[in-house]
Amino acid sequence: MKSKELEWLYKELPELIAGGVITPECADAIRNYYGPGDKPGGSKTVLTVFGLIGGSLVGLGIILILAHNWDALSRMTRLAVAVGMLLFAQGLAGYALLRRRGSAGWTEGSAAFLMLMLGAAIALVGQTYQLVDDAGAFLLTWMALSAPLPYLLGATTPAVLYLAGITAWTFTGYSGGTEKLLVWGLLAVIGPYCWRLLKADRYANPAVVLAWALTLCVYICFGTMLGKYGGRLATADYGSLFAITYLAGVRWFDGAVRGWKKPFKFLGLAGGIGLSFLLTFRSFWQAEAARLNAAGAGEYVLALALLGAVIVLGRPFLRPWRGRTLLLGAAPLVIALGFFLLGLDPGGISPAILLNAYLLVLGVILIVSGVRQGSLGVLNLGMLLLAALIAARFFDISFSFAARGLVFVILGAGFLIANLIMVRRKSGVGEE
Amino acid sequence: MNRLRLRYGLFVMVALLQLAAPLYMAWHWEDVLQSGRVYYWQTAPVDPFDAFKGRYVDLWFRDAAGPVGGGSPLKPGQTAYAAIREGADRFAYISEVGANKPDRDYVRVRVNYVEGNVAHVTLPFKRYYLPEDLAPAAENAYRTSAGREATVAVRIKDGYGVIEELYIGDKTIYQLLRGK
Known part of the structure; x- marks a missing residue:
């Protein structure tokens, strides 16, 4: 199919789903069949991006101009400027809602501008009255007043800014107290909007951008919460969180689109492998051993609950058997087993060996399946994993420079030869 | 059309709340400045x-x-x-x-x-x-x-x-x- 026709078809899909003509699964099947389109909605995307960048730049510029602190202006004049700018931004957003409903550029640009002007108005009043730098209260007020904007204006930019804002809020103020747990409530406020967007078309640009922001926001907030309220099993918890994201990504968001359009799978995989890699170092386990002894009952309950969620999400991959997905999703189980071994061996040698073995098996399986499927990406991921593992062990244990050099040369040559063979094989298949 | 009208009405309400935030802050601090000791x-x-x-x-x-x-x-x-x-x-x-x-x-x-x-x-x-x-x-x-x-x-x-x-x-x- 020509790219223009494909573009048209892909543009129609969300409307067909919304109209109940086809199911989301059916849309996925159509995408799987035709593969990624060249540039769906190219010119429209450019217009949206320009509208968005324009709105944001003007908003940020006004904030900088106001930050100059014009001493010639009286307090009342400053207030009039703040409220006037806010009114103007609200007028623009209202106009976009009533008269420019079809234009994503107008909607996104005016919504971003309104959100920035709201922050500027509150900040300007703070500056006028020499208020203390209470960034927490400022962010909370700003975000709470912005939360309805995505729903009412149908714009994704305020939702992304909101996610960034509440994430930043968890870092503000004095640590201690339970008020930062409110962030989960704030996240829930934007939940229905994310759900609606993902349900309509999970691979459309706004949904993908929001999914990236949402995943990163949850990861960061989870970390700050663990840091504040007892995160002695944080490593195990994060392992499970990455696996949950990855497995959910494979189950519900694994259509035939480019990799960056699948943030759940991408971030879950990157996080899981990264964390497992860190745990191949013995020193990490030694640090874990000290924390493990101090962990309380609540921390164990959380870790077990997250592990339970991983098992529930991974079950459908048992039948039909999907070994690679299961192995990648099994990282938290391996880490949990590592923690069990750590209880028996506080020196951390046996859990470190376990994680090394896990990544070694994973690397080999990725290479084998990459070769079998003829996928250069999977092959290189496996090779990269093995190379990183070998290199890390090399710096862990002291070897002579000559031996290290030789191993690196062999690794590099292995990479080149494997890629060369794959490329030849692929082009051979093409000629046939 | 009714849904749009509802959405617009809600937007106006949110906009008023947004305007109220800086105005209330200014009123509150101005009051402290004017009548505080x-x-x-x-x-x-x-x-x-x-x-x-x-x-x-x-x-x-x-x-x-x-x-x-x-x-x-x-x-x-x-x-x-x-x-x-x-x-x-x-x-x-x-x-x-x-x-x-x-x-x-x-x-x-x-x-x-x-x-x-x-x-x-x-x-x-x-x-x-x-x-x-x-x-x-x-x-x-x-x-x-x-x-x-x-x-x-x-x-x-x-x-x-x-x-x-x-x-x-x-x-x-x-x-x-x-x-x-």
């Missing part, structure tokens, strides 16, 4: 290189501590109430820090730490904003001014405090800059 605070002679951070003066108070009053014990990080009194030298000081509101003028403070019977707190007025082009000149004036003693006039009402003026020696910072 004025207290003079001596700011500690801080290192002048650290006093100015770009567009504002960071204020440090010599007397940002007071004896712990009756009631529940104070924990670091908690919000408490500092009763304010005027000393014989006309400068304000904290006469008591407690978990309950006192009868006389007070400000809401954050407890940093408690040492023996003395609670060290952060006062809610810590910054004095300046126009960005004046900040370097102000920094210079502050550094070279005799005694390097600074005073702030703060209006206090119902637990809230707003800085009215920053003095260096007996001149306001703007008078000092104009004099230069």
Whole structure:
């Protein structure tokens, strides 16, 4: 199919789903069949991006101009400027809602501008009255007043800014107290909007951008919460969180689109492998051993609950058997087993060996399946994993420079030869 | 069309709430400035290189501590109430820090730490904003001014405090800059 026709078809899909003509699964099947389109909605995307960048730049510029602190202006004049700018931004957003409903550029640009002007108005009043730098209260007020904007204006930019804002809020103020747990409530406020967007078309640009922001926001907030309220099993918890994201990504968001359009799978995989890699170092386990002894009952309950969620999400991959997905999703189980071994061996040698073995098996399986499927990406991921593992062990244990050099040369040559063979094989298949 | 009308109506309501936020803040602080009682605070002679951070003066108070009053014990990080009194030298000081509101003028403070019977707190007025082009000149004036003693006039009402003026020696910072 020509790219223009494909573009048209892909543009129609969300409307067909919304109209109940086809199911989301059916849309996925159509995408799987035709593969990624060249540039769906190219010119429209450019217009949206320009509208968005324009709105944001003007908003940020006004904030900088106001930050100059014009001493010639009286307090009342400053207030009039703040409220006037806010009114103007609200007028623009209202106009976009009533008269420019079809234009994503107008909607996104005016919504971003309104959100920035709201922050500027509150900040300007703070500056006028020499208020203390209470960034927490400022962010909370700003975000709470912005939360309805995505729903009412149908714009994704305020939702992304909101996610960034509440994430930043968890870092503000004095640590201690339970008020930062409110962030989960704030996240829930934007939940229905994310759900609606993902349900309509999970691979459309706004949904993908929001999914990236949402995943990163949850990861960061989870970390700050663990840091504040007892995160002695944080490593195990994060392992499970990455696996949950990855497995959910494979189950519900694994259509035939480019990799960056699948943030759940991408971030879950990157996080899981990264964390497992860190745990191949013995020193990490030694640090874990000290924390493990101090962990309380609540921390164990959380870790077990997250592990339970991983098992529930991974079950459908048992039948039909999907070994690679299961192995990648099994990282938290391996880490949990590592923690069990750590209880028996506080020196951390046996859990470190376990994680090394896990990544070694994973690397080999990725290479084998990459070769079998003829996928250069999977092959290189496996090779990269093995190379990183070998290199890390090399710096862990002291070897002579000559031996290290030789191993690196062999690794590099292995990479080149494997890629060369794959490329030849692929082009051979093409000629046939 | 009805759905759009509903959405628009809700948007107007949210917009009014958004407008109310800066207006309410301004009304509240303007009220403290207009009808609050004025207290003079001596700011500690801080290192002048650290006093100015770009567009504002960071204020440090010599007397940002007071004896712990009756009631529940104070924990670091908690919000408490500092009763304010005027000393014989006309400068304000904290006469008591407690978990309950006192009868006389007070400000809401954050407890940093408690040492023996003395609670060290952060006062809610810590910054004095300046126009960005004046900040370097102000920094210079502050550094070279005799005694390097600074005073702030703060209006206090119902637990809230707003800085009215920053003095260096007996001149306001703007008078000092104009004099230069």
